Amino acid sequence: MRVTEMRVTNKRAADRKRCWKMVIAVLFATAAVSMSALAGQWRQDDTGWWYQNENGTYLKSEWSWIDGKCYYFNENGYCLQSAQTPDGYSVDAQGAWIEGGVVQTQEQSQDSSAIKQIDNVVVTVPGGFVFHSSDERGIYMTSVDGSSLICIMSESLADFGGYAELVYTYQERVLDTAVEAELGAPQSKKASHLASGSWYCYHYMDASSLGIPGFLKVYARISGGRVQMVIFGGVISPLDTDGIMNSLAFL
Numbered sequence: 001m002r003v004t005e006m007r008v009t010n011k012r013a014a015d016r017k018r019c020w021k022m023v024i025a026v027l028f029a030t031a032a033v034s035m036s037a038l039a040g041q042w043r044q045d046d047t048g049w050w051y052q053n054e055n056g057t058y059l060k061s062e063w064s065w066i067d068g069k070c071y072y073f074n075e076n077g078y079c080l081q082s083a084q085t086p087d088g089y090s091v092d093a094q095g096a097w098i099e100g101g102v103v104q105t106q107e108q109s110q111d112s113s114a115i116k117q118i119d120n121v122v123v124t125v126p127g128g129f130v131f132h133s134s135d136e137r138g139i140y141m142t143s144v145d146g147s148s149l150i151c152i153m154s155e156s157l158a159d160f161g162g163y164a165e166l167v168y169t170y171q172e173r174v175l176d177t178a179v180e181a182e183l184g185a186p187q188s189k190k191a192s193h194l195a196s197g198s199w200y201c202y203h204y205m206d207a208s209s210l211g212i213p214g215f216l217k218v219y220a221r222i223s224g225g226r227v228q229m230v231i232f233g234g235v236i237s238p239l240d241t242d243g244i245m246n247s248l249a250f251l
Contacts, residue, residue, distance in 0.1 A: 040066075048078040049095065063097075068105050070097040121154050121228070122249040148214070148234035150244070155227045171222040175200055179220060183209045186218075195246040197223060199230075207233050217241055 040053040050073065051066060052058045060077040063070055063085075072085040072095070079095040089097055096103045116123045116131055116139050123139055125131050129150065132140045138153035157167055167174050179186065179202050186202040204216035214234035219241075221228055230248070232241050 047076075048081070050077045050079060070104060071095045072097070121152060123152055124247055126150070126244050126247065143234070148232065148236055148239065149212075151229075151231040151233070152248070153229045153231075157222070157225050157227065167222065167227070172200065175220045175222065175227075179218060183216065183218065192219065192242065192245075194242055196248045197221065199245070219245055 040051050040058075043050055043052050050058050051064065051071070058077045059073040061073065061075045063072050065071075072080045072089070072091060074080060080091050081095045082091070082093045084090055090099075092098050092103065098104065116125065116134060121139075125141055129141045129143050132142050132149075134140065138151050141150045143149070176189070183202075183204060187205050188203045190201050192199045192201045199219040199221045202216075202218040202220070204218075207214050207216045209216075212233055215236050217232040217236055219230040230245060232239060232244075
């Protein structure tokens, strides 16, 4: 592989990592806000638009889902419009997050038995959780009380270009390195043999690497020519994570 190709591959990998970490952070923040029941309203002055919560506070230096679209508010609380956000994303003239010119929308379902699919993974939303959103990177769910989240991701080895064979050959070492690079060194790791197959399970006592409170538990593997990862974050001690993993179906 030429140096130029390696740089392109590495850039794409970095872009993917940045994007899914941003999605997780926004997801957890959205869950927390939704549970606080702070209904708000848009306000405008000569400078621009901002969003005021019912308790009089307002959003600033953060992303927030409002009426199904995601907006970024600067350090002064104003919604960015037709601009690039500090973390490198684009928003349109109305301030909504866009990818490739398409507004990214938030889908929500209160049906706990809803069945969702990403790539070759079929997911039944667990009891106590609701479907939050999905995109080409994964499926995202939050608990009804907003205290925990589940992210399910699947990516083809073809996306790794000329490295695919090496990734598959040294999969445990690759997964260890990748998870540590993303989230830091885990407190523990074990091999888990479940009904859904064999996984490496990484446990973290601190979820600050994703900018969320609580703990992290990450299941990862390479199977069927795909890298698959399931992340549990937040208040996860009450969750039967192995049971949820066993409910996943791989086509």
